[in-house]
Amino acid sequence: MSPSFPPPDKSSDAAMSRRNFLRGCAAFGGLTALAASLAPLREMGEMGDYTSKEQFLQKYYKELTPEDMTKVIARIEGEVQRQYGLRPHVRDLKPMDGVEFVYCLNLTRCIGCRKCVHACVAENNQSRNPEIQYIRVLKMPHGSMDVEKGDHTYDAKQVPEKGFFYMPVQCQQCKNPPCVKVCPVNATWQEKDGITVIDYDWCIGCRYCEAACPYWARRFNFTKPEIPRERINPNMAYLGNRPRKQGVMEKCHFCIQRTRAGRYPACLEVCPVGARKFGNILDPDSEVSYILREKRVFIQLKEEMGTSPRFFYYFDK
């Protein structure tokens, strides 16, 4: 087993010190190169979006005690104030008992004006650069519900155009949400009132939910969101429209900061033709209950996916 060895190295001291010198040079060169390659990290403070130790160590939403939550909200309010120069009002609004939200959208009425898209951006503190939008309006040829025939980038001087109808798509708040199932860290879940929410402080940014969503409803913050100071909406919710950080997911949450406080979503309020209806399906007297009871046909997008959306499309005629 043991092979013969050459006689022990009898190199002179000079050769040894030369070798040590070379080793030293190599080690020094290597460390310098390592430091140089990490140099971009120096910009981290000003450019990046990794924040305080408190945020790094923050617990999962469902494990936060009320005291924890108070501290977290104070932290968020402080961050927003530092960044945008105004004190927001951040709340941790809980789902109400006996409430399950449902959205109905009248495709006969929708004219494709995209006012809902922009009202949503303004309400929910989405990044303006790059602009993140939760609602995508498809211009569809008459007679088809096949989204692959839809035009995402129509730019007409005047809407509606003859021969087309318009179909806004946003998070469908599924009863069986594929995005929730795939999230490896439970950073997104369905609440009692049917809204699927995201803990922006827990998401690791793997974008598996984005791949899983059959409605292309989820958006990722590929870089640090930019919102002009004067555009900040100070009425914020933890699971809703508080400003997000770089590297996390976001999406439509039925304007939690409004709807859990008894108001309508921003997209509904702005709609000039009344195409959007929103309410509590558990209340038989609500408008949405009436629509789902009385309309002969309503459509759950991609019903065959088994996702069972809480977002219904219907026609008047």
Next chain:
Amino acid sequence: MITAARNYLVFLRRCARIAFVGDWRYYAWMGALTVVALFGLNAYAKQLVHGLAVTGMSDEVSWGVYIANFTFLVGVAAAAVMMVIPVYIYDNEELHDLVIFGELLAVAAIIMCLAFVTVDLGRPDRFWHLIPGLGQMNFPRSMLSWDVLVLNGYLLLNVHICGYLLYCRYQSKKPAKWFYIPFVFTAILWAVSIHTVTAFLYVGLGGRPFWNASIVGPRFLASAFTAGPAIIILALQIIRHFTNYRITDKALLTLRSIVQVSMIINVFLLVCEVFKEFYSGTTHGASAKYLFFGLHGHHALVPWIWTAITFNLIAMVILLLPVSRGLKYLNVACGLSIVGIWIEKGMGLVIPGFIPTPLGAIVDYVPSLNETLVCLGIWAFGLLCYTIFLRMSVPILQGRLSKANEGRPEIQGDEPLAPLSAHTPH
């Protein structure tokens, strides 16, 4: 106990030292890899600061070459079983002393896999949310949590098997069977599981018809068992060239049969998939149409996939002909299969799954320069790891680095400068 710990530390120290010793070619190779790895690190540092906006990814195509490389490398890691099975189940003698090189390749491949998923995260600072106990692992519902478990488990299994066998050889001790054979057999099943679970990551998504097909899993395995052993065939020849470690042509030809059969199955499964996507003519075939022929004027992936198919077909023909018993042709076939399958798993599987989007938009994806540098950096780092593993294991397996010669001066210039001419006795 203390002596045992001391002995082990001496072993580790000597292994670490030998990684820094070699002839000028070794230094040149390692130096070049280090430079590329540092360029990759630099690119990743930029990505950390500016976010994934520095990549070519978008909300439409939200996974790109990072996940593509990850998928390919999981296959490479899984393919180590294609050496383990012949040795431990069929008692193949030729491969017996080589199986550890396959397992070490698996270790290096898994390290690369973990690096690729880490660079893909938007918030790598929150990786601890994944750790069971500390964070919130969505197990068993999320396939990604399965993947985290099986990949790390496979890494540990292989590190244990390789580390234990090498340390026994170092001590000139016979390894205790109970301490590694059960792990070897576990690793065989585990290897199949890592690639199956990775396939299920895609298969489980109902909203993506291109992935939501039961053939994806079998295709993953077939392509992995083609590309993996092909890489091992090339790696073994490189080891043979630079060391005097005994690797017979017969061993290489055993691996050839594996590559051959796997490639035939792989091409067959491809035919099955293409038939299903195109013959029925449903709108669910839009991604496949985009991939193979382009859709509504978008053709970004067409040249890629036809290159892959051409490479795979040429490789299959060469492998089927007797000429591939000659190493020259065998190497060409291996090279073509590796590149062909890399494209097929990356540009051919991950990207088209996103195009068109579930809402029908077509947005092309091209990896950015920064993204490419990160990928090259990870590959260089992985090769660096594999080279170091080989640098340590070859002298140990040959008995030149052992407990018996502890205290002797570091072996230097131990490798023959030219390949030994008579290393393949027939």
